[in-house]
Amino acid sequence: MIRVTDLRKRFGNSEILKGITFEVPPQTVLGVIGASGSGKSTLLRCLNGLETISSGTVEVETVRLEATLSHSEYRKRVKDLRLKVGTVFQHFYLFPHLSVVGNIIEAPVHVLHTPKKTAETEASELLESVGMTHAARRYPGSLSGGEQQRVAIARALAMHPALLLLDEPTSALDPRRINSLRALLRTFVDRGHTMIIISHSMGFLAGVADNVLFMEGGVAVEFGPTDEVMKSPQDARTKDFMLSADSTD
């Protein structure tokens, strides 16, 4: 179970997250939607430990991160948390000096100490599942944006995370590729993965997310099953956003 309770994040005097609470049941996808500056990216960075939370709790399976923990205990739990949470960044951040396979086996071999042969076997299975077997020995600089994204997904999944985070996965894709990404993510959910997808595109989330969290100004304005939020948004701000989003998407 992934549970976030009254999560707050302050930078100096400004509060970016103002008490966010939600749950993600196993084997489901939560879509986090909102305009830029709504705090959705900060939320993602709190979930993978790249930002220190100011108050509240983040729970991913057995790891429970609390703002009140001592510094050393907090750091220890962040380490544990990062092993449970995989991230696909908006700009992927593949390691340019390593081949595609090298990117995928780097953390399993050096962090989990998986034998190299085993890690390579797993990597080729993952590459097959994202349709990138042909590029195993190539280097990230020679891949298109869509290909890099698939490698980044494989790299994150190689660590067997309990939760996969995706930050704006559609920003680098043309419409045709958006459809195939949606299908790909759904196959991973069917295999038992749990995901949180940050996006500004309701159209993309509609076909992939089970639940949707709409954020504005650091507040979770609306949270519910995707169909309900889309068909009958309760909050005026959600309605406005969906009207403007529909016209641009």
Next chain:
Amino acid sequence: MWLVLFCGSVEAQKVLRWGADPSGGAPYVFTDPANPDQYIGYEKEMVDALAKAMGRQAEFVPSDWETLVSALQRGSFDVIVNGLEPTGDRAQQILFSKPYYIFQLQLTVRRDDNRINSIDDCKNRTVGTLANTAASRLLEQRGIPMRGYADPVAAYRDLELKRIDAVIFDVPAEAFYARNNPKLKPAGAPFTRGLYVIGLRKGDDALKAEVDAAIDKIIFDGTLETILKKWGLWNEAQVEFQAPIRSGTQSTKVEEYTTTNATFNWREALWRLTRAAAVTVLIALGSMVIAVVLGLPLAVGQWKGPSWLRGLCTLYVEFFRGTPVLVQLLFLYFGLPVFGIAMPGWLTALVGLGLNYAAYESQVYRASLEAIPNGQWEASYSLGMGPMLAFRRIILPQAFRIALPPMTNDFVSLFKDTSVAYAISVWELATAYRELANASGQFLLLGVAVSAFYLAMSLPMAHLARLLERRLRDRALERVEEEEAPA
């Protein structure tokens, strides 16, 4: 009116410009310690006496011992008066006056050293002396390993510090610099007898006649004896040498005295250059290793360290970048022994250049590390890597590619910078060139040979670096293949 008077006075009093090396030049000619803007010395007083006898005004031109002959030929001064020996090789280049002094050689060792009692005990020991002198040629003839110095002070100090086993100098210099040093002692009596003459340009026969007459005059009237006595240089050899002139019966028989000849052969020169090149490579590669290894903690300390460490690293970098490497080497070589650390010359050069280049490399590294986008760190962290692992496996290899071209650049210039080691008498290529060329006059041909040696070292290195760069770049720029068909 003034002008006419002025010119008239110059015309009336012709000058005698004389060249000598005053650095470490006692008791010949040197800076007066009590009065640093004046030169003193027995030869200074002798030239004044000679000039007076010639009706000229003496004018001293400070110069370098090793380049005296070429400076004379260039016309920087009219005569060399610097304890010059009438060697066979110099006779081909310049003209000699009559002799004015009989010198002997003295071997000096450390007081507690009982192994060496004469020059015959010096086989396979390193003996220091001034390059291109009677002493250095004697050592060469006997096949004794020789370390050339630019002045006696450095030679005797290295003897004290056990960097060499013995020092050999003309008695006047030995008497002034070593005789009263409690840590040193003379090994055996003074030996061989040689001549000091004045050097003149070929074709300057009129001036030679003038100088010869003046030498006879100051010997005859006892002026030279007075000067030599004042400086403690009057001895039995001078009495014997001056007697015939003083009695007016006959002139000195030059043949009675030893003169040494420098023998220059190309095989020997090339062999010595090759050895010098090996030393250069050793120094360059060794200091490279120090620079590469030490540069990294410096860069990381300055980049991510706590503020005290950042300050310390910055201090190091600014100190080594902001002071000349030559001064750093001199400090390491002559200053460190005060604290009981006396490294041999080659090691001093290796360590000194290493410490110096580490400062430069650290800046290359820091710029390269800072150029790696923060996303690379975040991606590593989010895969569960710790900072050390992320640095070692992800950041450093990428930074290395960026650092490679400026590093290559630095290391090619490091090969050339090894030449500063000549200041501390290390027999590397620049020293070899200077000494061999001065001894032989073959500045041009030896210059070509030495340049070839330097290029033979730096070109392969630059080539290797280019290959490595290309390999790294080709990976990143692999052709983007046709995208696969939509699923």
